[in-house]
Amino acid sequence: MKVSGEMKLFQGFLPMFIVLFGLIITSVLVHAQNDQSGFISIDCGIDKGSTYTDNVTNINYVSDAEFTDSGEIHNILPIYNSFDIDTQITTLRSFPQNTRNCYTLKPTQGKGNRYLIRLRFMYGNYDFKEQLPEFDVYLGPDYWDTIKFNSSSKPVNMEIIHVLSSDYIHVCLVNTGRGTPLISAIELRLLAGNMYEETHFGSLYLFARVNFGSAFGTVRYEADKYDRLWSPISWPNSTYLYTLDKVYSGLFTTIDPPSEVMSDAITPKYPKESFKINWSPDNTSDKFFMYMHFAEIEILKINQKREFNIYLNGNLSYGPFSPLNHTTTTIYSGKPEITAPTYTLTINKTKNSTLPPIINALELYTLKKLPQNQTYDQDATALWSIKSNYKINIKSWQGDPCTTQEFVWEGIGCSYSDSEFPRIVSMNLSSSGLNGGIDPGIANLTMLHTLDLSNNNLTGYVPDFLSGLNFLTTLFLIGNNFVGPIPAELQAKANKGSLSLSFGSENTGDPTSSCNMNACKNKKGNKIIVPLISSVASLFVIMIALIAIWMIKKQKEHGRGLDIRKQQYTYSEVQSITDNFSVVLGKGGFGTVYHGIIGDTQVAVKMLSGSSLQGDKEFQAEAYLLLGIHHKNLISLVGYCNDENHKGIIYEFMANGNLESHLFADTTSSFLNWEERLQIVCDAAHGLEYLHHGCKPPIVHRDIKGTNILLNESFQAKLADFGLSKAFPTEGGTHISTAVAGTPGYLDPEYYTSTRLTEKSDVYSFGVVLLVVITGQPAITMYDNNNIHIHRLVNLKLAEGDINNIVDPRLQGDFDINSAWKAVELAMACVAHTPSRRPTMTEVVMELNDCLVVERACQETKPKKLTGLLSLNLESAYDPTPI
Template sequence: MAALQQAALDLRSFPQGIRNCYSINIMQGTKYLIRGTFFYGNYDGLSKLPQFDLHLGVNKWDTVKIENVSVGVIKELIHVPSQNYLQVCLVNTGLGMPFISAIELRPLNNKTYVTISGSLALFSRYDLGSLSRTVYRYPVDVYDRIWYPHFANEWKSLNTTLTIDSQSNNYYQPASIVMGTAVTPINVTAPLDMYWDSESATSEYYIYMHFAEVEQLKPNQSRSINITLNGNYWWSISSPLYLYTTTVCSQSALEIAQTYNFKLFKTEDSTLPPIINAIEIFLVRNLSQPGTNKQDVDAITNIKSTYELKRNWEGDPCLPQPYSWAGLHCSYDSINPPRITSLDLSDNSLTGSIPKFLSQLQYLRILNLERNQLTGSVPADLIERSNNGTLLLRQVAVKVLSLSSVQGYQQFQAEVKLLMRVHRRNLTTLVGYCYEGTSMGLVYEYMANGDLEAHLSGKNSNILGWEARLNIAMEAARGLEYLHNGCKPPIIHRDVKTTNILLNENFNAKLADFGLSKIFPTDGTHVSMLSVAGTLGYLDPEYSISYGLTEKSNVYGFGVVLLEIITSRPAIERSYENTHISQ
């Protein structure tokens, strides 16, 4: 197909993601011809004809269905964008990998192809009367419309080699070479008959007929035309002008019908049969659903570009709902554009300062920045919204360390390195850390019910029942088991005690404080230490004597914890000299 030859040389396919989009800057308010070309050509060697959806912004434009390996598909739309950009999106519907050969945009005169509402999807565009198989487009057509030749057996072709000009008030400007041919019925008393079946029971159509007289009529000759649609009068053309184009078009969408049958008759006073040179038929596409609020789109786009997020964030953030961006939640109603209400940016390796443009998300209620390496303070506007309850900033626990302590610095480094590589439901989560100048701090998830020791000692008013104590013991044991068997290489905690077992709002237990932890070599039986570290009462006696650290050291400390859980007695009774619960 000649019109496809250039566009069919290359294509781009999209094996990843459900929706993939091209964002194109344009002039807001300008009418555009937008064309997508799809030439499969068995590029993947699979000989499987794909089918997928084509969207313009948040609205479905059409379905691309490839029906022949060597025959391309063209989707064309006339549209006035409401923004200074537009997004052409390919959506994987599970029927084959989306691809595209070309996207083309051509600005049109805003006085052409006027509709009461909606955009226009091309149904057909024909160069009538051409006896060649030539397909015409730019440069012969100033708007790069693609004109396909069309002819019927009951027609006769008329033509001229002279230039056909458009009248000064005809903004459509169909190509002169297209208007240089016309059709007329072989039977001079018969009408020109053209019809098509509707795509669906609700489809609406606009039609554009282009006329130009290509024969220089004699004084006693005349050509006037009456046009009917499904048997009813529709329009009249009184003497098409010689070598000048006149366009007749729908002022509104045609009345919905199952079949559209146009007949062109010569009028009673006409001596010559009717003619027509070219015709365009369009389907109405309602592409008016607004996208996400522009301020929110600008803010989230800034976030995406600033941090170079490697997420499949394509197209509109919130719409269509099945394709909304991962990590976002939006508000939806039938009147207003969606707003972003929740943003989860955790685990994205973000660095640098927390961006001030986050505050542009005015409807944001939940913001999660966990497990990144962001620095600086939270923007003041977000803090204010958190204080007045309109934004949920997750509560965290902060452990501040002294830089003057060499041991504290070493433990700080050890804990950061360890918690950056291990993640488990029974281990406390490191949200972030601070190491700026003289400030060192660890930021953990907040554990609402504090540590286990407070509940066993009576410092806390909550009394733990036996079922709760058993669950806490099991969850702490799972945390240890993960350190010993789930981590490669294994990790020895070295400070298992009740104050390092934290409880969340549901009394789920998590191991905490990994500052003394050591990585256990997989090819050894123990770790030789230069000194003993831990808490009196929980230290493994063998470790204390031999300085040989093994996984059993954790088990010993956990055994002491179990005794505390059962008896509600501390590991060491401070009121008695040299008394130990394990003695």
């Protein structure tokens, strides 16, 4: 047999006696392996403690109450509970509370094993609203997919083949504002170690698993010992074949489809015809794996031969091939198939064949990369123990503790590395109502540097194992009811200054508290409370000195270009600067922007109006932030006015207005070519990268959009409008929870639903800007007479595979195709649904620079065509309306 491409065959050239021996061994073992020791079968929505055996499949199901801490149980409406519906999907658990709710499973076989994980959902109008919900599903910290229902009466399944990197499996449902999440069943099946070994490329997300030639229902357990669901399919212009004899797996397949599936097949109705199986991916970037299962189930005569070739999209994948008599052969993809907008699998008979081709079953999977590591198992186990022992009921304590940075457990700080599992480095359970002693599980959090158990009802001795936490630098135990002395090693660390220790029982004044015992005092009789006041005083002196140096430096710098003796201006001075507000440059949510002159230098003056959506808080935030940040791609502060009821900010003047005014200008004089567009977004990316990675603490802009990217006389781009900006805490800050603010169309949907602000929220907004620049279309645009977000529009056009259908048609194809494709791919990565999948701004800068290099290598730089004074719009919009 000849192999072409990357298709492979589960078959060896063995003597017939070895084949027969394999068949005999297989038939002996098959029944011995038909058990449920590798199963976890959960019926969601049945009463706590309930168990039953399904009378159709004989699978044992348990209640989901032991696997999740939240949710409400419901039944689908009786009208949808037909006789042929599975028992498991007649009940469900819904999650009207919390943004994220999780199930946690711990299979006994542990990590390193390959599992089939299946989730089942059915709406069934359980809430009488007749509104089909839509929500996201995560597997551990990774986004899996979005659940969408076609009707109330049709269940939806999600199934993935996944190798566990942790002892825990976390399935999380995330409310995205489009309906209440729900789930009907969770089914986990341990697979054999040699099955679906292509998972070394990534997890395999089921696209289709079909049983050709069957006139009956779905085949599953017990026929399939791994409980895969083989769906019957009606195929046009085909003849059904079947046999009553057993079809063996033997040595010719490791996938092991059951005999009940392989005992029927289809063949073309007209013998000279070929098979053609067509499908389209859900996403243009999906990469497919195929598993085609063949077995000859007709008794061929001596002069008959069945032989065929297999083609994918016109390319020979395997052949010529003849199926074996009543023995399964699996032909499969050795690596992901080449991506394409559509796929056609063609099976043609060869010239030597007297019979048409045959096929028994087909499996299609898409490659699903789930790259994020779950929390280090020892740390996760410790936290689950602590949660259980203290009966902690914090709503965010679900699923993986470190998960994505947006959903890390409240009070828990994690360290992240691309090559290692996240580790717990801090734990704050202050004022959490804890009772009993200090949990021994804390000893297993070996990377802890901060532990705060203050103001609880903890009792007993302070345990020695805390001394064994080698990285511990901060320990707060004050406000509890401990007895006995502090362990000597802890006290020694505190005396040396390597441990900040707060200890006592100031809540109660209990005379038995160690705080009132001599053994708890140092040599001078003072309680151990570190850091020392002298250290704080020293730090204060240093800060004052640094501020003084900075102010002198900035005065010198500004003195070179502007006659600025002070950065604060009175209202009368602002009137003089603007010639009594005679020239209006633009208007926005903040107020009106006026043209002004200080000396010989033009400036822009933004005055806060009385009806502004933004107020004094945003005004002060922007003024103070601009006092401390300086970068060539950030707008420079010249001064400000804070004169009673008159507030304003004075900026450097940007002669060419904002980016959006050029993208949507009607005049050709304002038109930006491809290279100019790339240079502008490169400049803006540099400014945003500085905010994220050059500022300490990092700053999130929160309102990145085209009108906040300003252009000076040489078209250098600078970010403006920092009224909504937020800085992260300096210690262990992965996100901040804050009221949602931003501009519709540019607002990160994950930030909107969770109120957890991260740097990746800016990355999403920048991705929208990049799509606007590429397409020349607004963030919310019209398509087929409906409003559609630009990333959905681009995603639809990507399926056509023509970059010219995506890039602004006004460019008339005057751009390098490779540069454009690279920019589109980067933009789509920036607006990825899952924030952790978005690039950092450092990565964005690198990719955009590459785009610019490719474009400039393709054609020489053209002279700038744009001059003149354009409308200036420095505005922030506050609108929490979702996209």
